[in-house]
Amino acid sequence: MILFERVTKRYPNGREALRAATFSIDRGEMVFLTGRSGAGKSTVLKLIAMLERPTRGTVLVNGQNLGAMKSRHLPAYRRTLGVVFQEHRLLDDRPVFDNVALPLVVAGTSVAETGKRVRAALDQVGLLGKERMLPNELSVGEQQRVGIARAVVVKPAVLIANEPTGNLDPDLSVEVMKLFKRFQDVGVTVIIATHDLHVVHEFGQRTIVLDDGQVQGRAETPLPSMTASR
Amino acid sequence: MAGYLTHHAQSLVGSVGRLARAPFATALTVLVIALALALPLALGLFVSNAMSAAGGFTGAVDVSAYFKPGVALGRVQQLAQSARSRAGVAAVEVISSDAGLKEFQQYSGFGTALQALGANPLPHVLHVRPAAAASTPGDLDGLKRYLSAWPEVDLVQIDAQWVLRFNAILDLLRRVLGIGALFLGAGVLGVIGNTIRLEIQGRRPEIEVVRLVGGSTGFIRRPFLYTGMLYGFGGAVLAWGMVETAVLVLRKPMADLAQLYGSSYTLSGPALAQVGVVLAAGLGLGWLGAWLAAARHLRGIEPRA
Numbered sequence: 001m002i003l004f005e006r007v008t009k010r011y012p013n014g015r016e017a018l019r020a021a022t023f024s025i026d027r028g029e030m031v032f033l034t035g036r037s038g039a040g041k042s043t044v045l046k047l048i049a050m051l052e053r054p055t056r057g058t059v060l061v062n063g064q065n066l067g068a069m070k071s072r073h074l075p076a077y078r079r080t081l082g083v084v085f086q087e088h089r090l091l092d093d094r095p096v097f098d099n100v101a102l103p104l105v106v107a108g109t110s111v112a113e114t115g116k117r118v119r120a121a122l123d124q125v126g127l128l129g130k131e132r133m134l135p136n137e138l139s140v141g142e143q144q145r146v147g148i149a150r151a152v153v154v155k156p157a158v159l160i161a162n163e164p165t166g167n168l169d170p171d172l173s174v175e176v177m178k179l180f181k182r183f184q185d186v187g188v189t190v191i192i193a194t195h196d197l198h199v200v201h202e203f204g205q206r207t208i209v210l211d212d213g214q215v216q217g218r219a220e221t222p223l224p225s226m227t228a229s230r
Numbered sequence: 231m232a233g234y235l236t237h238h239a240q241s242l243v244g245s246v247g248r249l250a251r252a253p254f255a256t257a258l259t260v261l262v263i264a265l266a267l268a269l270p271l272a273l274g275l276f277v278s279n280a281m282s283a284a285g286g287f288t289g290a291v292d293v294s295a296y297f298k299p300g301v302a303l304g305r306v307q308q309l310a311q312s313a314r315s316r317a318g319v320a321a322v323e324v325i326s327s328d329a330g331l332k333e334f335q336q337y338s339g340f341g342t343a344l345q346a347l348g349a350n351p352l353p354h355v356l357h358v359r360p361a362a363a364a365s366t367p368g369d370l371d372g373l374k375r376y377l378s379a380w381p382e383v384d385l386v387q388i389d390a391q392w393v394l395r396f397n398a399i400l401d402l403l404r405r406v407l408g409i410g411a412l413f414l415g416a417g418v419l420g421v422i423g424n425t426i427r428l429e430i431q432g433r434r435p436e437i438e439v440v441r442l443v444g445g446s447t448g449f450i451r452r453p454f455l456y457t458g459m460l461y462g463f464g465g466a467v468l469a470w471g472m473v474e475t476a477v478l479v480l481r482k483p484m485a486d487l488a489q490l491y492g493s494s495y496t497l498s499g500p501a502l503a504q505v506g507v508v509l510a511a512g513l514g515l516g517w518l519g520a521w522l523a524a525a526r527h528l529r530g531i532e533p534r535a
Binding site: 049051075076077078079081083089091102103105106107108110111150154 | 234236237240435436438439440441442443444445446449532533534
């Protein structure tokens with residue numbers, strides 16, 4: 001369960017990226033965040049990933065108040081998340097296996113378990129057999145799938161993706177979104193920031209529209225569940 | 231626990247690999263560290279060798295009592311006997327004025343000139359050698375007062391002033407060594423810290439990703455600490471090698487020089503304890519330099535979304 005309650009985020013340059021934004025996302029739900037550039041989509045993801053802290057308001061993720069979280073607890077919290085970027089952020093000098101294994105190495109997983117889970121994650125994204133290849137030997141779509149495998153290898157409770165189809169053609173975009181849908185089907189909460197309305201319509205999931213830092217329209221998830229979690 | 235140890239091993243192997251992939255830069259850094267560590271090690275070795283050499287000289291301290299003209303040799307022999315019975319005296323030798331003149335003629339090169347003198351101008355002399363355990367400046371002063379109290383004695387001279395001065399110089403050198411080691415250690419910290427800073431900057435994208443997937447600061451810092459320790463240890467080993475090589479090169483000519491002065495002294499290489507101190511200092515400075523650089527520069531690196 002993710003809850004944003006009257007969340008405002010003001011950056012040091014004075015710009016308010018979010019203004020009293022309130023919405024909630026249920027556990028195991030797949031949600032699209034849409035809106036124009038600068039609407040606040042990335043800021044929502046940054047707040048969930050604890051790359052930023054809210055200026056005002058409350059952000060709750062699985063019962064944890066992120067605004068009050070101590071810095072020393074950040075690494076453990078981030079290990080419960082999977083994050084996918086538009087530009088992959090793969091380590092170019094490491095093979096696919098090492099890139100996908102990175103979150104497991106960070107978590108101190110044993111070598112045998114790491115091997116098993118990396119191969120399982122690569123199998124899920126259709127890249128089994130390409131473990132030894134370097135990222136720049138793969139196509140853009142394959143690189144994006146490596147990024148997704150790295151995000152899901154830790155079996156995250158929440159998967160967030162920022163414009164994951166931004167560099168992909170329509171067919172590949174649909175393929176990547178199908179992957180996200182499969183993760184949602186096994187209980188992962190998936191939040192995707194995108195301005196690709198074609199993909200949004202294709203998958204018919206709930207959409208949170210942001211405009212100038214504010215949520216447009218009514219919150220589609222019932223507010224009582226927000227109140228109950230407090 | 232297994233995962234933790236595995237990451238330590240991976241960090242160490244990764245650090246070795248990164249250093250090996252840039253051999254020229256690595257060699258230059260290690261060389262600079264080695265020079266900074268070799269200087270205090272070499273100076274320390276010089277001081278310990280000089281102390282060892284001076285230790286031999288200390289045993290050769292003599293107190294000479296010069297008798298007044300006209301004192302009979304028999305009286306001198308009597309006084310020598312009483313000096314021998316004094317505690318703290320190892321040996322007493324009487325050099326008569328005739329024996330002294332003969333020796334002087336033989337070694338001074340003024341034999342012909344001395345023959346021109348009508349009478350022997352040299353006095354009888356007593357050489358008193360204190361026991362090794364009674365050679366402190368206080369002991370020597372007591373012995374001097376004892377000999378000076380004899381009315382037949384004209385002058386008492388302690389032939390150890392130069393040894394005392396030499397020891398004072400060595401003491402000064404030891405202090406200079408301590409101060410120099412501090413400054414050079416700070417230099418090693420600076421070199422390692424700067425090298426690690428550059429490596430952190432070069433690996434910024436990787437650090438951002440590791441932070442994003444939940445890597446703690448300790449996890450991110452670990453490979454840099456191993457790199458720092460490898461630099462420090464490598465520099466210390468090279469410093470040791472440089473000093474051992476210098477000792478090997480200098481040992482023969484130094485032994486030849488000592489032989490000319492009638493000494494069997496040979497130059498010693500660094501003792502095991504000295505090597506241990508240098509290796510530990512290299513490791514410690516490497517770790518500390520890397521830790522300081524990591525603490526300073528990792529703080530500002532946060533992932534971007």
